Amino acid sequence: MHRHTIQHCRSCGTAVEYRVPDDGDTRERAVCPACGTIHYVNPLLVVGTVPYLGDRVLLCKRAIEPRHGKWTLPAGFMEMGETMVQGAARETAEEAGAEVEMGAFFSAMSIPRVGQVHVFYLARLLSDRFDPGQESLEARLFAEDEVPWDELAFTTVRETLKCFFADHRRGQYGVHDVDIA
Structure with missing residues (x-):
C-alpha cells in the first residue's frame, strides 16, 4: 500500500531496494544494499x-x-x-x-x-x-x-x-x- 515511499537510505544515501529482509521479517521493506539499514514505514x-x-x-x-x-x-x-x-x-x-x-x-x-x-x-x-x-x-x-x-x-x-x-x-x-x- 505505502510501497516505495522511501527512495534512498537515510543513513548513507544509497538507493534502497525493496525486499523482505533476511532478519526473519515477513514484510517487504526498503533495505539499503550498501549499509544494510532496514527502513520501516509505520502509521x-x-x-x-x-x-x-x-x-x-x-x-x-x-x-x-x-x-x-x-x-x-x-x-x-x-x-x-x-x-x-x-x-x-x-x-x-x-x-x-x-x-x-x-x-x-x-x-x-x-x-x-x-x-x-x-x-x-x-x-x-x-x-x-x-x-x-x-x-x-x-x-x-x-x-x-x-x-x-x-x-x-x-x-x-x-x-x-x-x-x-x-x-x-x-x-x-x-x-x-x-x-x-
Missing part, C-alpha cells in the same frame, strides 16, 4: 480532545487543508518528546485557544488506508472563551442537535462525536476502539 499518530462543557462540545472550523472550512475536534500529529496526553492538550491550545482539564482516554480510531491512528481524550472546558490559532477560522460550542454533521472534516471526528453523545446520554463514558475502513 502516524494523531492526538486530540473532545472538549466539552456540560452537554456541548467544542469544534474548530479548519483554516487549512485538508478539508478547509470544515468542522473538526482539535487534533493533530503527535510530536517527538511528548506523551499522547501532552500532544492532545497542545493541539487543543493551538487550534482552539481553549483552557481544559484533561480527562480520560476516550477513543482510538484506526485508519489503515492512510496509515494513521487517531486518539482522543475527554477534556473538560474550564471556560467558554476561546482564542482560535492560525489553523482554525473559529471555535464554537455545539449541542448534539446543533453539530453540523454534514460539514465535519473527518470520519474519525464523526464517529468520536457519536460515541461521546451516546455516552453522555447514558451518563457514563467508555473507551471506544473503532476501525475505519
